[in-house]
Amino acid sequence: MLQFLQDGYAGFAWPWFWLAFPLPWVVRWLLPARRTQDDALRVPYGRSVQAIAQRGGRGLPGRAAALAWLVWFLLCAAAARPQQFGDAVTPPVSGRDLMLAVDLSGSMTEPDMELGGAVVDRLTAAKAVLADFLDRREGDRVGLLVFGQRAYAMTPLTRDLQTVRDQLRDAVAGLAGRETAIGDAIALAVRRLRTQQDGQRVLVLLTDGVNSAGVLTPQKAAELAKEEGVRIHTIAFGSDGAMSVFGIPLPLPASSPEDIDEATLREVASRTGGRFYRARDTGELVGIYAELDRLEPVEQPGKAVRPRIERYAWPLAGALAVALLAFVLQGRRR
Structure with missing residues (x-):
């Protein structure tokens, strides 16, 4: 990231995509919590399910929630199309x-x-x-x-x-x-x-x-x-x-x-x-x-210009890496 800024950060081509970043929080806040009915079927892991239901589906464990928000942040960054200035050329x-x-x-x-x-x-x-x-x-x-x-x-x-x-x-x-x-x-x-x-x-x-x-x-x-x-x-x-x-x-x-x-x-x-x-x-x-x-x-x-280079692949790759990390950690936890 530091190298990206040093080489000439040019901004985002579609910055309005950042408006989608708080969307998951807004949806969770607006939608009512799901209410569970009486158990109709008893299973060995019923207590775990009941514990999750008692939280009202209001969130994930701290580390999982942080990774989910990080993935969403990186996806929004990729959608906004970050760009970098290339070397100056004289056409x-x-x-x-x-x-x-x-x-x-x-x-x-x-x-x-x-x-x-x-x-x-x-x-x-x-x-x-x-x-x-x-x-x-x-x-x-x-x-x-x-x-x-x-x-x-x-x-x-x-x-x-x-x-x-x-x-x-x-x-x-x-x-x-x-x-x-x-x-x-x-x-x-x-x-x-x-x-x-x-x-x-x-x-x-x-x-x-x-x-x-x-x-x-x-x-x-x-x-x-x-x-x-x-x-x-x-x-x-x-x-x-x-x-x-x-x-x-x-x-x-x-x-x-x-x-x-x-x-x-x-x-x-x-x-x-x-x-x-x-x-x-x-x-x-x-x-x-x-x-x-x-x-x-x-x-x-002609007048020297610096072309804009698309860098959306970087946050997209970061989102994929974080998602894979969350999957591995969840598997080890189980």
Whole structure:
């Protein structure tokens, strides 16, 4: 018990159960004593029975009564749920609500990226880098949306990053159409983030094209994002025609200014307080997401708390032990 108090007694979760403690005394006081009738049957132990009857059933022998009250006291203590403070812990608090917007337009099938020494298309390279990025966002709430001719939310903001990875892995180019609706993708992300904590709303948008579909222009969508406090980091992803595999240069069609609208992406990022990045290969894309990790920290320490540990098992075990002791003493007395 002393150790229990030293370790941090937290109180009782259900203290009103202590109101039941005087209940046996109240019942004994209110109910009338039983009256015995004349003996109808003579037995050898009749005198003992008569002696008990003469006491009116008003109680037990002193030691037995004390043990009975102790058992009842311990049962009431267990029912009141005594609790103890555990060691202080500092839970992580999510630092960001992060939306990832990935371009699934037809141009993402362009095989101008290198991954593990092999030539792959842009979407495959982006998936690999994003999966690694998600591994470092443990503790944040992350959502995924994809866009092509239209924008679709694949997952809501969630801490279940495995679901986000699975949805990203299953995404295929052309799933949302062959064109590119950058403005609609931004607007959808803003709508998903607007109800979240102010100052922690971030959108990372990756595209390799020019806004060619949708209702909103990227500039108009950026204004909406600015009003809602959503910070947008934009990534223009596509080769510039220079690439090598195992040190062997390969001629590839370069992404022309008409292929990637860098000026618009730069303007969107600037208006919302974000940054614009240009990734010409997988290595640069990895570096960009590493920098985003520094710009958007994963978590910040929360307020230290001491969890409550249930200790009702202790008085319950004590009640059982006392009951067994009373049973043994009664047997020895007989």
